[in-house]
Amino acid sequence: MDGFEPNSGVVLIAATNRPDVLDPALLRPGRFDRHVTVDRPDVKGREQILQIKATDKPLAECVDLKTLARLTPGMSGADLENVVNEAALLAAREDHKQITMSDLERSRDRIVMGSEHQLIMSEEERRTVAYHESGHAMTAALIPEIDSPHSVTIIPRGQALGITYAIPEEDQYLYSEAWCRGQIACLLAGQVAERLGVGDTFNGAGDDIKRATELARHMVCGWGMGELGPLALGNQEGEVFLGRELTRKRDYSNKTAVKVDEDIRRILDSSRQRAESILTEREDALHRMAEALLEHETLYRDQVVRLLEGKPLESPARPEVHTEENEMDTAGLKEEARTGEEEKTPAPAPFKEPPLAAPGV
């Protein structure tokens, strides 16, 4: 490894998930010369992986692996294998001869959001969760720059009491300022809806607030999206690795720290106001959606759209096959909501970190 010995014919391969902390000595010419970045698969890659993982499984006619690939953004090969295996278990448990699309989607939900579990909740608590999730779902459906909701549920899963699940139309690698602001408005809309629906706010919004604040901090301290302008504040190359979030070492003055806090507060405040105006403007739809959630527990994208359009719900049952045809478009609604709202120019920024906003809120 000294770079001078003529060790020809010897190939050394090494792998790491922390390239940022490698000793520069390892990367000098003559040592590890070639770097191959192995990222998570894109939609085409996911489809091909699913095809391989499903070869020895009895799939029903209705299974469309292309659609399933679109519904599993950010999943690794191991995650996809897990989806197929879990679906096979679900199918076997219910004595299906073949794995259906519904089995695969339920399996995907289980892996992304945790398995459903029974919690004895009071009617008042269920109502609060229904309003909270309706707030997320409505803003996700109405804010043009962010992903539309795929489904919203008040069935507790994993650690969450309810989940609004949004999937991007396609794999996303860049996040604009408009996307970030819309995402924060959507995160804060849960608590705004609680206030409008039951007249109080609850600790369940804690995780939303944490994620919104983290996103706003990234916008201000790294991505040049705040009023402070393009400044990289806080050295991220710390040695400590807490979960997926790298710790930030403070490397700026107290005066700047005050400005950073103000900037973050401004982003959070304006986003909360945006959520507030969206929800108060359509308060009747908010009440309808919360009632529908209390009755059916889970609503899908087309049902959310119907409620927002003031139409009655059609089928409370889960669509057996999830295809692009039976998935109604929220583009029209978003276009409608856009008029009258202040236009924001998207300012794309290179994005190197994992997206902060996980699909479920």
Ligand code: ZN
């Ligand atoms: Zn929430």
